[in-house]
Amino acid sequence: MPKVSLPHLPISCLFGVVKPSGPTSMSIINDVKQLVARSALFVEAEKLEKAAGQKIPSKGRRARDLIKIGQGGTLDPLADGVLVVGIGKGTKRLSDFLDCTKEYYSTCLLGCETDTYDSEGARIRIAPWQHVTKEKVESALIQFSGEIQQTPPIFSALKMDGIPLYEYARKGIPLPRPIEPRKVTVHSLELSEWKGSNHEFRWPKKSFSKEEKEAMETALHGVDENISLEDHPGTTADAVPTAFVLKMKVSGGTYVRSIIHDLAHALGSAGHVVTLTRSRQGRFVLEPTEDEDRQCVPWEVFENASSNPGPVDDEGWTKWEREVIERLEVVDSKK
Ligand SMILES: *[C@@H]1O[C@H](CO)[C@@H](O)[C@H](O)[C@H]1NC(C)=O
């Protein structure tokens, strides 16, 4: 192992973690916190001594006194890939990552729309997909590229008149006005893989009840009198619906799941996100392509260390600490 020269300990830094699909971003941060709060890399010796043998609380003053940790842009539970973590003064740099350019790979499964626009949600509508070809997808991508107006999904935490949008949909309250579209920039958007029916994805089993559909229709009627969440007659799940993967580079604030949803509509079908991988957030990446790019720490490193940190090396660091040391970016307090 090459010797890494470390600044004065404890260090403030940023590093990337490769989040797996499944857990929330919050639970990832909490698991990482359990390790870093016991590491001499990040915590002063006297604080470490005081906290020895105690469980690290996930929040509250005692947790914040011991270690400051945060992340630079939540990934949904379904999503995997780059999650930027800040420690100590690094937490003050995390807001830079909300606005930065991000790259994603996302798989769209056609023929079915869900409330959340992804496979964690419930079916609200099914529509024909057999007419959608690779060529049609490729030509439809053009209208979603560049500077575009994007309407956030109704099942999002955004608020209208102080009430979250999803509350309108759930309770069947008509929206007082249309959801305001936002200007976002799609720097690039391309078809990365055409899977056709050669994949394991299926529409979600969970489906909206008649009452839930009616509540959502009522919410949306305020803004679109023609909205219909009727299933298209004769469309069934007997045949395996088409899936394809998009690769995109987008500005901060872009909803990837809205691109997939809106694209499927533009194709005269319905669709939802079944995989979402963030491959770049600023300079933190899965695969480096530029000089300043930084690789991220695989989740397995932290997972293994939580059950057994293992032995220390010549310089006194365990395997996970060494992996982080090699990938971290020191945040200098003087800057
Ligand atoms: C609803 O459909 C009617 C008839 O197709 C059309 O004239 C009208 O513009 C539509 N309204 C909206 C809000 O799209």
Ligand SMILES: *[C@@H]1O[C@H](CO)[C@@H](O)[C@H](O)[C@H]1NC(C)=O
């Ligand atoms: C995690 O532990 C497993 C089982 O001991 C091992 O095979 C694997 O290489 C470890 N992974 C990392 C990244 O340390």
